Amino acid sequence: MPVRRRRASPGLVVALLLATVLTGCAQALPAGGGRESGDIPLPGQEWALKDGRVDAAEYRTAMGRFVACVRKAGYPVTEPVVSPADRLTLIYEITPSGDPTTYNNAVQDCNLAHLSMVAPTYVEARPQVMEAPLRTAVGDCLRRRGVRLTAAERNLRDFARSAGDETWVVDCVTSVWQKVYPDLPAEVPLRF
Structure with a gap:
């Protein structure tokens, strides 16, 4: 059966969902705000996680390791590239x-080995701002559903607050x- 180029595979979806599930773990810090090496379940x-923060260089390195791991497993x-949905997530x-x-x-092993906690730790610690073309299109879509927007929406969380429903935003x-x-990957993680 031929593989459709523009659809993410179930493995990618599983990996992204797993990353989302593990996000809660990534944010749990000991009372002092720092991490103990024993607190990190994915050694x-x-x-990248030992100081409780992930900077841009660490995130790019982790992504590079993930991509290399998947390629080594035999998958192109x-x-x-940076996601227009938040201008932080690499897709x-x-x-x-x-x-x-x-x-x-293979994809899940690479994700757990290199990226599952690094990506959400990096993205969720920074202001997310949706690119203007996507922001306009999402706003138009929500208005067609009867949502009253404030014109101050800049990210997924703002749109969800105005819509009263994350599902509508997704x-x-x-x-x-x-x-x-049309030239970007068809599937993109969305973090509220």
Whole structure:
């Protein structure tokens, strides 16, 4: 069966969902605000997480290690680019092949080894600002649903607050994404 180029594979979706689930762990710090090395459940990421923060260089290094790991497992990965949804998250596309279970396990192993806690720790500690073309398209989509916007919405959380529903925001982002950014990966993690 041919693989469709513009759709993320179930493994990528699983990896992204796993990263989202692990986000709670990434944010739990001991009372003093710093991390103890024993507090980090994924030792392959400890080098970036040991001080409780992840800077841009550490995030790019972790992403590079993740991409190299997936490529070493035999799956092509596009070069990561910054997501217009928050102007922080690095997004990419993996081309799956072969046995789905083998593929899913390989991507999940690479994610857990290099990226699952680093990415949310980096992104969620910074102000997220959606690029103007996507912001306009999402706003138009929400208005068509009857949402009254304030014109001050700048990110996913702002839109969700105005809409009173994160699901509507996710639906709008996913429905306009490929129209606004046809050359970017079709799937993108959204963090509120």
